[in-house]
Amino acid sequence: MIARLLLILSLLLPTAAFAVQPDEMLQDPALEARAREISKGLRCLVCRNESIDDSNADLARDLRIEVRTQITEGKSNDEVVNFLVDKYGEYVLLKPRDTGSNRVLYLAGPGMLIVGLLAAFFYLRRRSHAPAPLEAGLNSDEAERLDKIMKG
Known part of the structure; x- marks a missing residue:
């Protein structure tokens, strides 16, 4: 009974929790923590609004490995992020x-509203x-003419 409950709970967990594979992880916990911090701020180029830390896409895996x-x-950290921005864009x-x-884009909406x-x-x-x-x-004269037109 407990085994079934554990199986059901494991299936209900989001798959994103398992995105970072054990073979990707660094041995040094401090370096791994830095990699996780950087990865959480990087977008998966396949999944769009998901960080590479949460994505199971192959490209996200490649980016996680590149970060490490x-x-x-x-x-x-800044050098790693700048390297990826240079390679893939902002x-x-x-x-x-x-x-x-980007500042122009941030200010354009409120600016247009004010205008x-x-x-x-x-x-x-x-x-x-x-x-x-x-x-x-x-x-x-116009009134007389209108009367004539209306009377036919």
Whole structure:
């Protein structure tokens, strides 16, 4: 009975928990912790919004191995991340850097909202202060002509 319960519980666990394979792990716990920290900030290029630490894709495995290789070569966390960004672009980062063109993208949405609100404000303000249109009636000649047309 307990064996069945354990089997059911093991099947219910998310498969992402087993993404990092034992043969990928480094022997030194401190280096492995660094690798895990870096991996959690890197996007799986196959799974999109999943970190390479959580993904079972082959490319994610290759990236995890690359991270560990870079760490064992003595590179810092920033050097490892920069190496992967140089190779795959900023898309590999789960949280893109807040610099350069990314800053423009971050500010474009709120900026467009402010511009739209200002345009609506000035439009409504100008419209409320505009003079009312004159209701011009028909002069006597036009009224006579209209009567003739209507009577046929």
